[in-house]
Amino acid sequence: MRLQNALIGLLLVAAHARAARAQGDVATLITAARSQLDQFNPDSASAYLERALAPNSGASREQRVRAYVLYGIAQLTAKNVSAARLAFRQALQINPGERVDSLEFLEPEDLLREFNSERLAAASGAEAAPAPVVAAAAPLTVQMALPEDTILPLTDGRLPILLAPSRTARASVAIAPAGAPSVPVWTDTLASGAAGALGWDLRGRDGALVPPGRYRISATAVDTTGVSAPTVTRVVVIARAPADTQALPPPLPRSAFLPEFASVSHRSASGLLVGAGLGAAVALLPSALGRPELNKGLASDGTAYLVAGSVTVAGVIAFLAGGSERHPLPENAQRNAALREQDAASRAAIVEANARVKANAPLRVRLEGGRP
């Protein structure tokens, strides 16, 4: 029995501690909301107070009264009078003697009038306030819309990125190569509470066009309380759009050129005659120079005929080999050179123009998973 009492006591202490911690959190939220009201940020103040008034917030009776009053002031500031009245009615139902005189400076025009009006209505037994005015805070999300397939010019082209947070928040976008998502090349943020389009000029931080490839676009939103929306990502593929280039002409045919050399017959009979003459001289040499006493009755010298034949054949070969000689035709060569230069210049101009067209070709941005 004693052990049972001890356990119950421990549970009570733990519950009390948890309640105290929760109330401390609620107090922080209320303080933050009050600070936002001081800075005329009713939306942010409302966001803090919605969390403080959530059913599981652990707020005490006094904290709930305080939160409803501040929530009403925030709604008044935002010109949402009906919501303000409901909030005041909630506060007065918990504490009919609640007063807001010390807070008049936050909303000097309407606060006392609206609050006192609700006090009178409550005192006259008017219908009780309907359901609590403050529901659980809706989760923050952001939607991102991109063109599925678009062609953007290099200069002044911007890819529209439409961002729409589910409630008041600051939406932002970051773009990074798909292969290196932690290295963003471009980031931008919408104004707080705004919804609209950001325009990416397809340039990185250095101002240069990003190279073609896959890029991941991540969008998120953060409200003033620091709550972030889940990141939404899309992947786009950036590529050069086909450039309208010129085809190179085919190489100049041989027929386009004039002959640069003329073949001139160069056969001369002198070589043939010299060869034949020397051959005959060799054949006749033994009998012409030799003494008859030495050659009579003896076989003739075959080696003389061998050499005679060789020399004669050499003359014939020389005659045949020296058949033609090429003479240059300078005028034709000059004309051909001019034609080659003209062709080379034309080709160079086309190559240069094509390079220029390719360099200035627009970029095609296609949403991956969109239309092919």
Place this chain on the structure above:
Amino acid sequence: MRFRASLVLALGFCPIGAAAQPLSGFGQAFNVERRIYYQGAVYQQTGLWYGAIGAVRLGSLQVGVSALMGTASGGGATSPDIQIRTTAVTLHYILAPWIALGVQAEARRFESDAGVTMWRLIGGNVRLEPGLGVAGLRGIAEISVLPASSVSGGPSLQTAMQAAIGAGFAPSGSPLDLRLVYRFERYDVAASGASPERYEQFRGIVAQVGIRLGR
């Protein structure tokens, strides 16, 4: 002795111009047939002689040296085998690339079992190398008439003539030079005392392979 002195002198000129003037050198082989007419009979010997030719050009002059040596055999008992060594010096004046005139001095030594005989052959020389119409290909004709010739310590040579005719080819862009000529030599030895006239001739193909530098 005087001849040797002139040979040494000519050889001594070679290194002077070799560094700056066109230089040529050839190896040669002479497939020789020697015939001798003596006392109404003809004797024939054959042999293969080897040698070399070198020449250096000094302006319009060209100094050349040649040597041949070998044997002549097969003449029978009446014509013993001999060892022959011949050395010549030439000096040419080049009139044109295809013609040169010059003088020639040659010593020819015959050695056999019977002893040693020396010939001195001195005279003029004409060398023609006409082109055949194709670069590097040319004809060759060279004739030497050697009137101041004699047998050392013996009779004079009534007629001494040498001729070589053929063709040469020097491929363009290459220092190589090839020659193929037919060589014919005639020598008529005058009668001397009881010895009657004797006629000799040498003939055959000469193949020469060499190089020309500094053309």
